[in-house]
């Protein structure tokens with residue numbers, strides 16, 4: 001199983017990617033997590049990635065492709081396939097990916113912009129332990145974490161201006177890659193609004209239906 005998952009920030013892409021990967025027994029490759037781990041470990045690629053991320057920029061395509069190509073050559077991928085989460089992010093990366101491997105299905109987890117803006121801008125996070133709250137479901141006393149007593153705040157990245165900027169980048173850079181997979185006949189679009197269980201069921205059914213068509 002070789003899967004690519006697309007979705008706007010706040011669409012639940014990370015959660016659903018993990019569930020899909022578990023269902024299809026394929027390694028979940030989150031390029032964001034890989035880069036953060038590499039940066040924390042201080043590897044050359046990690047330090048280069050950190051420079052770009054700290055400046056709020058996307059890594060150059062050739063750097064990202066090198067990272068992904070190396071990961072796709074690992075034994076677990078050769079045996080079980082992969083689920084790519086966070087790559088490709090641009091049309092250039094999409095074209096390059098199909099130059100190094102085949103892809104069975106590209107999933108587009110569709111959640112409207114206004115829904116993700118509402119989800120993210122109402123999110124609040126404990127500075128101590130990272131527990132997630134929301135304006136609708138705050139801690140029981142005065143924005144103090146129920147778990148650790150830490151201060152519960154809005155992250156600077158979660159303000160509606162910051163979210164709008166990232167959504168505009170997604171629209172300009174990533175949507176062309178999504179459309180490109182559609183022109184290849186590889187795209188399945190799934191409604192991502194609902195509980196995590198509902199969305200996971202929908203996703204698995206849609207991917208299985210597409211695989212059955214292709215057999």
Ligand SMILES: [Zn+2]
Nearest residue numbers: 126129145148
């Ligand atoms: Zn806490």
